[in-house]
Amino acid sequence: MSLLNSARTAGRTDGAGRGGFVMALRAEWTKLRTAGGAGWLCLLAVALTVGVGCGTARAVRCPDAGCGQDAVRLAMTGVTVGQAVVAVLAVLVVSGEYGTGMIRTTLTAVPNRLAVLGAKATVVTTVVLASGTVAVLASLLAARHILPGNGFTEAHGYAPLSLADGPTLRAAVGSVLYLGLIAGLGLGVATAVREAGTAIGIVLGLLYLFPVVGQVVNDPEWQDQLQRIAPMTAGLAVQATVDLPGMPIGPWEGLGVLAAWTTAALLVGGLLLRRRDA
Amino acid sequence: MSEESADDGGYATRATIEVIGLRKRFGSQVALDGMTFAVRPGRVTGFVGPNGAGKSTTMRVILGLDAAEEGEALVGGVPYRGLRRPLRHLGALLDASALQPGRTARNHLLWLARSQGLPAGRVDEVVELAGLGPAARRKAGGFSLGMRQRLGIAAALLGDPPVVMLDEPFNGLDPDGIVWMRGVLATLARQGRAVLVSSHLMGELEGTADHLVVIGRGRVVADTGVAELLAAASGGRVVLRTSASAQAARVLRDAGAAVVATGPDTLGVTGLPDERIVALLARDGVPFSQVSAHRATLEEAYMELTRDAVEYRGVPAGEVTR
Known part of the structure; x- marks a missing residue:
């Protein structure tokens, strides 16, 4: 639709403002609630995150005071696996509608396309943040019980994991936000490319391929550079609690890099959604 | 509501x-x-x-x-x-x-x-x-x-x-x-x-x-309205069934109608309303068994209209499927 057209549309509308967005939000929430798959995917994401976290906590040992392990990060390793399920969930919220043609019904009911994208983003991010909170808290709790048995003791310099500890709290909150941003990334990519398989391929490629490329490159400066711009390695810097000065990127800066990826994906998706024929 | x-x-x-x-x-x-x-x-x-x-x-x-x-x-x-x-x-x-x-x-x-x-x-x-x-x-x-x-x-x-x-x-x-x-x-x-x-x-x-x-x-x-479209497609044609088709054709042509033979004992008549046709034939004692206004179906009217507009030539419009 041309600029001229949308300007006139806006002038004649009977107030497609906040009230319109609330209705779009309630519609998207009803959809997510009644499709069945979303609930199971959230459960799977939580189970994988906690399960992998427990497995890692069991496997890693700290034999002496100088082992240099990051206990907090170990506890939340499961996020690297759970994020894949979160990405799939977010992609399906959009691509599931393109696959069936229901997107046309959606855009007929809510012609303001950015409101549709905004409502989907709000709903799926909220659900992921809730599931992420459960997953991260459960992971920490499990690791708090497992790790001392593996040598992560006060004697070796490890206090029991606790959210009262500043860096641990930051890592936990950051991990939850990280999952929320992954959901946004999946949603943006899916809106741009529409087809589920392609969208999932792109998101998982972005997340897991960058680190692999980083390992193939020999030049350490390039390795650092890649870790600073890759959405997963940069974003998960928010989990680091030891040797912060030695990290390629700081915790919040790293999460900021992921936020930039997510924003870019949503912007491109939103632009294409507005411009293209449905 | x-x-x-x-x-x-x-x-x-x-x-x-x-x-x-x-x-x-x-x-x-x-x-x-x-x-x-x-x-x-x-x-x-x-x-x-x-x-x-x-x-x-x-x-x-x-x-x-x-x-x-x-x-x-x-x-x-x-x-x-x-x-x-x-x-x-x-x-x-x-x-x-x-x-x-x-x-x-x-x-x-x-x-x-x-x-x-x-x-x-x-x-x-x-x-x-x-x-x-x-x-x-x-x-x-x-x-x-x-x-x-x-x-x-x-x-x-x-x-x-x-x-x-x-x-x-x-x-x-x-x-x-x-x-x-x-x-x-x-x-x-x-x-x-x-x-x-x-x-x-x-x-x-x-x-x-x-x-x-x-x-x-x-x-x-x-x-257009459906009624108008059907009337236009029917073209005011009247179908006449008679065993004396030559005689009937002569009488009707004399009265100004256009007559074509559409079968061994059927004629298509245009230019006269059906009532007038019946009156003329009765006056001259021409035997006939049926006078009816030809009624086009909507399908016929439609085919007429879209003959030039069919997208894919050579394929009858009705058989093209999505």
């Missing part, structure tokens, strides 16, 4: 679609070439044309799903995308299969109701209206095409809209379903709504549509 339709006491003022000079291309293919017509309240307007003529594209432009390069489409005087709760202004059924199979019919209607700020009670009303009954609690993925069409009608009527637009609603319906759909269309028009129904088969609209917009190659070929 809704507040918005109550405040003007009826549908009439908002029950219109105006399509004004739409142009659109897909690549090098011209889809819409100055499409212009209007849909009025209180009648069923048939939107007819061969496949590829631009029916679905026009409907998508009306709904703001596709953008036209030129021209505009207005629903009750407003572009669709400017409507805040659009399903209260226009109810559409484009593709009955376009729903997520894992959701129950009722929940499908529920999210649509939420998107318009309509109460859940309205969902139960349209479930009844469309005759979905207990099936509404089943997953829509397992529905037959006929049940999907009913669900689509329920969705279209959710907002009690003054305008209803259905794309090929007869497709895939069994005879019972066709009768039901015809009843629905007639009822909606009788309630004062504007009803636009597309079809590539004119026969489906016989006895259903009051008005026809016939299109071909992205433009309107004819915009």
